[in-house]
Amino acid sequence: MSAPVVTAPPALRAVSRARVRHARRRLLIVLSLLVLVVAAFATTLMAGHTFYPASDVLRVITGEQVPGASFTVGTLRLPRAVLALTAGFSFGMAGVTFQTMLRNPLASPDIIGISAGASAAAAVAIVVFSLSETEVSVLAITAALAVALLVYVLAFRDGVAGTRLILIGIGISALLDSVTSYVLSRAGDWDLQAAMRWLTGSLNGTTWTETVPAVLAVLLLGPVLLFQGRNLSALSLGDDTASALGVRVERTRVTVIVAAVGLIAFATAAAGPIAFVAFLSGPIAARLTGTGGSLLIPAGLVGSLLVLVADFTGQYAFDTRYPVGVVTGVLGAPYLVHLIVRTNRAGGSL
Amino acid sequence: MTASHTLATDDLTLGYGDRTVIEGLDLTLAAGRITVIVGANACGKSTLLRSMSRLLVPRAGRVVLDGKEVHRTPAKELARTLGLLPQSPVTPDGITVLDLVGRGRHPHQRAFSRWTAQDDAAVAAALEATRTTELVERSVDELSGGQRQRVWIAMALAQQSDLLLLDEPTTFLDISHQIEVLDLLTDLNRSRGTTIVMVLHDLNLAARYADRLVALAAGRLHAAGTPEEVMTEETVRTVYGMDSRVIEDPVSGKPLVLPIGRHHATAGTGAEPVASSAPGQAGSR
Numbered sequence: 001m002s003a004p005v006v007t008a009p010p011a012l013r014a015v016s017r018a019r020v021r022h023a024r025r026r027l028l029i030v031l032s033l034l035v036l037v038v039a040a041f042a043t044t045l046m047a048g049h050t051f052y053p054a055s056d057v058l059r060v061i062t063g064e065q066v067p068g069a070s071f072t073v074g075t076l077r078l079p080r081a082v083l084a085l086t087a088g089f090s091f092g093m094a095g096v097t098f099q100t101m102l103r104n105p106l107a108s109p110d111i112i113g114i115s116a117g118a119s120a121a122a123a124v125a126i127v128v129f130s131l132s133e134t135e136v137s138v139l140a141i142t143a144a145l146a147v148a149l150l151v152y153v154l155a156f157r158d159g160v161a162g163t164r165l166i167l168i169g170i171g172i173s174a175l176l177d178s179v180t181s182y183v184l185s186r187a188g189d190w191d192l193q194a195a196m197r198w199l200t201g202s203l204n205g206t207t208w209t210e211t212v213p214a215v216l217a218v219l220l221l222g223p224v225l226l227f228q229g230r231n232l233s234a235l236s237l238g239d240d241t242a243s244a245l246g247v248r249v250e251r252t253r254v255t256v257i258v259a260a261v262g263l264i265a266f267a268t269a270a271a272g273p274i275a276f277v278a279f280l281s282g283p284i285a286a287r288l289t290g291t292g293g294s295l296l297i298p299a300g301l302v303g304s305l306l307v308l309v310a311d312f313t314g315q316y317a318f319d320t321r322y323p324v325g326v327v328t329g330v331l332g333a334p335y336l337v338h339l340i341v342r343t344n345r346a347g348g349s350l
Numbered sequence: 351m352t353a354s355h356t357l358a359t360d361d362l363t364l365g366y367g368d369r370t371v372i373e374g375l376d377l378t379l380a381a382g383r384i385t386v387i388v389g390a391n392a393c394g395k396s397t398l399l400r401s402m403s404r405l406l407v408p409r410a411g412r413v414v415l416d417g418k419e420v421h422r423t424p425a426k427e428l429a430r431t432l433g434l435l436p437q438s439p440v441t442p443d444g445i446t447v448l449d450l451v452g453r454g455r456h457p458h459q460r461a462f463s464r465w466t467a468q469d470d471a472a473v474a475a476a477l478e479a480t481r482t483t484e485l486v487e488r489s490v491d492e493l494s495g496g497q498r499q500r501v502w503i504a505m506a507l508a509q510q511s512d513l514l515l516l517d518e519p520t521t522f523l524d525i526s527h528q529i530e531v532l533d534l535l536t537d538l539n540r541s542r543g544t545t546i547v548m549v550l551h552d553l554n555l556a557a558r559y560a561d562r563l564v565a566l567a568a569g570r571l572h573a574a575g576t577p578e579e580v581m582t583e584e585t586v587r588t589v590y591g592m593d594s595r596v597i598e599d600p601v602s603g604k605p606l607v608l609p610i611g612r613h614h615a616t617a618g619t620g621a622e623p624v625a626s627s628a629p630g631q632a633g634s635r
Contacts, residue, residue, distance in 0.1 A: 010483075011474040011475075011477055011478045011483045012470060012471060012474040014474070014483055014486055015448065015470050015473050015474040015477065015483075015486060016467075016470045016474075018448050018486050018487055019448060019452070019465065019470065022446075022448065022449075023465075103440060103442065227461045227462075228461075229461070230456060230459060230461055231461075233453065234453060234456050236440070236442045237439055237440055237441075237442065237450075237453060238436065238438075238439050238440035240400065240405055240434070240436035240439070241434075241435075241436055241439045241440070243403070243404065243405050243425070244403050244405070244429065244432075244433060244434035244435075244436070244506075245429055245453065245454070245456040245457055245509065246425040246426035246427075246428065246429030246430070246456060246457035247425065247456070248425050286443075286444070290444070290446070290449075291442055291443075291444055291445045291446070291449055292446070292448075292449045
């Protein structure tokens with residue numbers, strides 16, 4: 001091993017072959033996820049208490065008047081499905097951003113208080129101040145950003161350590177949840193219904209008014225995150241290594257936090273904090289695709305799929321209609337327990 | 351690849367919060383050589399390394415690479431010339447050797463640029479140099495300590511920087527793996543002319559593998575020069591507050607430090623423990 005300058009062709013061949021194989025596998029999985037998302041989206045539009053064939057659905061989407069279908073598909077199902085797709089994608093992308101940046105699967109925005117901030121602000125706005133829907137959304141988004149800032153500032157001491165931020169976030173989250181509960185306990189019947197969606201997340205009664213801002217947020221902030229994808233991957237090697245690789249650590253961190261919190265806030269304002277989607281999507285995507293490339297797109301697709309399937313299940317699988325957040329909550333809670341048990345067994349702290 | 355780069359500090363003062371760690375340090379690191387920094391715990395070795403790679407902004411003074419101030423050089427441009435392997439890098443769960451070493455290509459890539467044949471070649475060369483090619487598909491978590499350290503060095507090599515800073519690259523390795531890592535770095539230095547600057551705790555390995563030694567004491571430069579010039583009984587006493595004998599290493603001909611503690615020192619060899627050595631001196635900063 002005296003002259004490592006010249007690369008022996010076998011090493012190069014081994015590297016490029018392995019890399020091409022990884023890239024193909026990844027592409028295959030991302031495409032499969034995409035197909036599943038499209039299938040779930042189409043199913044949500046066609047199926048329900050009344051079934052409409054694909055041809056009818058297409059005609060409605062292209063703007064034709066189809067008796068029955070125009071109302072059921074065009075007014076009820078389409079905005080709901082689009083919001084499911086969008087909110088899921090936002091939660092998935094934002095969740096994996098936080099998890100990668102803080103190098104901890106527990107560091108998802110729904111665990112560290114950001115979603116709780118949006119919920120608490122919305123509950124207060126509805127019950128205490130009887131604000132309009134738009135005002136509620138604006139307040140929720142502002143509160144999410146404010147909580148993110150608060151957690152970040154409280155956790156800052158010579159840079160931000162993941163564990164400290166997570167613990168502070170969990171504390172703030174509990175505090176905000178108690179505010180939400182208190183406010184709801186004093187709410188009148190009508191307000192209660194409007195405020196309840198801010199507890200677990202629900203797509204019931206979705207119209208384009210809620211859906212459009214969430215879609216715009218994904219179109220605007222999604223590319224910002226994707227642009228930071230490589231920097232984000234480098235951050236997962238630790239701040240020092242990332243910096244040594246030429247990443248401007250603080251700048252990257254602030255950019256992705258603002259973009260991810262924005263995504264979470266707009267999605268939460270439209271659909272409520274759909275439980276555990278942000279938390280689950282990243283780890284599922286990582287398990288499927290491996291750690292090779294950026295997880296942003298796979299996690300977004302997993303998020304969309306989770307919300308679409310969970311909402312469909314909640315609507316039609318049981319005698320009672322359950323909001324989507326109840327279904328995802330049932331899925332997410334066991335994983336949270338599993339994660340904590342596993343970390344404990346490995347002897348780690350968080 | 352063998353273009354020589356000069357890295358120097360100019361009246362550099364570093365600190366965290368209200369604590370000053372390094373004060374007024376003037377140091378020029380020899381291009382194309384292996385420089386080893388030694389010093390007691392918390393004397394500012396790692397802090398110095400972090401600052402030289404732009405991680406820590408100086409309180410005063412400058413770090414200068416080829417006449418340009420490091421902290422004003424664009425991050426990626428600097429990373430193409432100067433690499434750093436931190437003391438305890440974070441290994442993401444389940445990452446493969448291929449992915450980890452590939453991350454070293456970051457400074458050569460743009461946000462959406464494609465992976466190039468050049469990237470492949472750099473990764474392959476890095477794996478080859480560290481003899482980790484056969485591990486390429488393995489998950490880094492499953493590797494032994496020595497293998498893992500070699501993989502991390504491969505990551506830093508894939509960066510293809512002419513200067514490489516390493517913070518205690520041999521910690522947690524057994525003696526044979528320590529030698530393996532140091533031999534590997536020497537190979538790199540000799541075959542590619544890579545300038546290597548590292549912090550080592552083991553004085554004897556430091557004296558053996560260094561072309562130049564830098565001894566820090568309490569945040570200031572105590573001595574710099576060849577191992578023979580620097581590694582003296584006087585240096586060991588000042589830097590570590592400990593008595594010792596320094597003899598010639600029968601294997602390498604370099605200085606060999608034999609520490610003298612309160613026990614097990616034979617009378618008549620000049621190795622009696624000296625009561626006056628101040629134990630409070632070491633590790634005070």
